Amino acid sequence: MEAVNEPAHSQHAIVHPEDVGALRRELRSRAHDAGLAESLIANAELAATELGTNLLRHALPGGYLLWRLLARRRGIELISVDYGPGIGDVPRVLAGRIREDFQDALREGRKLLGMGVGLASVQRLAGEFDLFSRTGLGAGIGTVVVARILNPQLPPPPQGGQRAAGVSVPVVAGGCGDGWAVVQDSQGMTLLLVDGLGHGHKAELAADAAVAVLHGGFDGTLPDYFLRANQAMRSTRGGAASLCRVDANSERLRFGGAGNVEGRVYLRERSYSLVPRPGTLGISFTAPAVRVVESDWEPGATLILHSDGLRVSLDPALCRLTQAHDPAVLAALLHRDSRRGNDDATIVVIQDRRPRPP
Numbered sequence: 001m002e003a004v005n006e007p008a009h010s011q012h013a014i015v016h017p018e019d020v021g022a023l024r025r026e027l028r029s030r031a032h033d034a035g036l037a038e039s040l041i042a043n044a045e046l047a048a049t050e051l052g053t054n055l056l057r058h059a060l061p062g063g064y065l066l067w068r069l070l071a072r073r074r075g076i077e078l079i080s081v082d083y084g085p086g087i088g089d090v091p092r093v094l095a096g097r098i099r100e101d102f103q104d105a106l107r108e109g110r111k112l113l114g115m116g117v118g119l120a121s122v123q124r125l126a127g128e129f130d131l132f133s134r135t136g137l138g139a140g141i142g143t144v145v146v147a148r149i150l151n152p153q154l155p156p157p158p159q160g161g162q163r164a165a166g167v168s169v170p171v172v173a174g175g176c177g178d179g180w181a182v183v184q185d186s187q188g189m190t191l192l193l194v195d196g197l198g199h200g201h202k203a204e205l206a207a208d209a210a211v212a213v214l215h216g217g218f219d220g221t222l223p224d225y226f227l228r229a230n231q232a233m234r235s236t237r238g239g240a241a242s243l244c245r246v247d248a249n250s251e252r253l254r255f256g257g258a259g260n261v262e263g264r265v266y267l268r269e270r271s272y273s274l275v276p277r278p279g280t281l282g283i284s285f286t287a288p289a290v291r292v293v294e295s296d297w298e299p300g301a302t303l304i305l306h307s308d309g310l311r312v313s314l315d316p317a318l319c320r321l322t323q324a325h326d327p328a329v330l331a332a333l334l335h336r337d338s339r340r341g342n343d344d345a346t347i348v349v350i351q352d353r354r355p356r357p358p
């Protein structure tokens, strides 16, 4: 599959009812310009309105929506993120609240907490849907809803034993200097995360150049990638990049990086850091020295890779809690809690879905 620089998310704080309308209008205009079908745009508007309205009604102390056009005109991704209080009874919310619930509540004089009927309809509109919610205290309190409104005419992408998703939010409008791409094959996955120097459009061109190398004659080895990326980025500002190869068959992971795109791998019994070497790609004829490290991989493992717009420390308990969910859930929670706010911020998560051996 051809590697493309995954489009970044737009982030919209939902504080007033007008915020939902503004988001809907931006979504419609950009999806229309991208040539998406009218029915898909209408469904995405509906889902965005439901998610936004839920945030206004139930999220205390507030929340926001992330959205983006998916690569290859696959559709639109919406991620609703809040800071709490979390939903007590998720199955009931997804079943769609029924009239008897309201009557029971009235009779018993209790207030209905949690989200409204809207989430069940968002689930019906979405080709891919997930809801993670946690009440109480500790890491990951709050609710994340992932809804991808997909073009029904496109075949679903091949699903291997590993799943990947990311959250990427630029610090300024006009382009995201962080870029990422995932290539899936029969052996596993290759993940690239690049942080172009500076912000905005010119940084994005540097990220695009690094992603293009993934399908431009690269022989599959990490040293070859960094040599070619250094060359390809020389016509741009340059930047930092890390490349990770998960080989599920041999249960090995290889990592190399130049600059500041760091990562971490969580296995059942332990975790370890993926640390790049200092250096910048694309600023000199000679590529910076990149050391390739090789580590274990296993069924149930989680990999995170992030740009320096985030300072991530992941509680392994949260890693386990989100393991069965869409990887965008963990990416969105870590983005919510770890972003610095002064730089483009990108985090990509790969989860291995093969069952753990007993």
Ligand SMILES: [Mn+2]
Pocket (backbone or CB within 6 Å): 195, 307, 308, 309, 343, 344
């Ligand atoms: Mn950065």
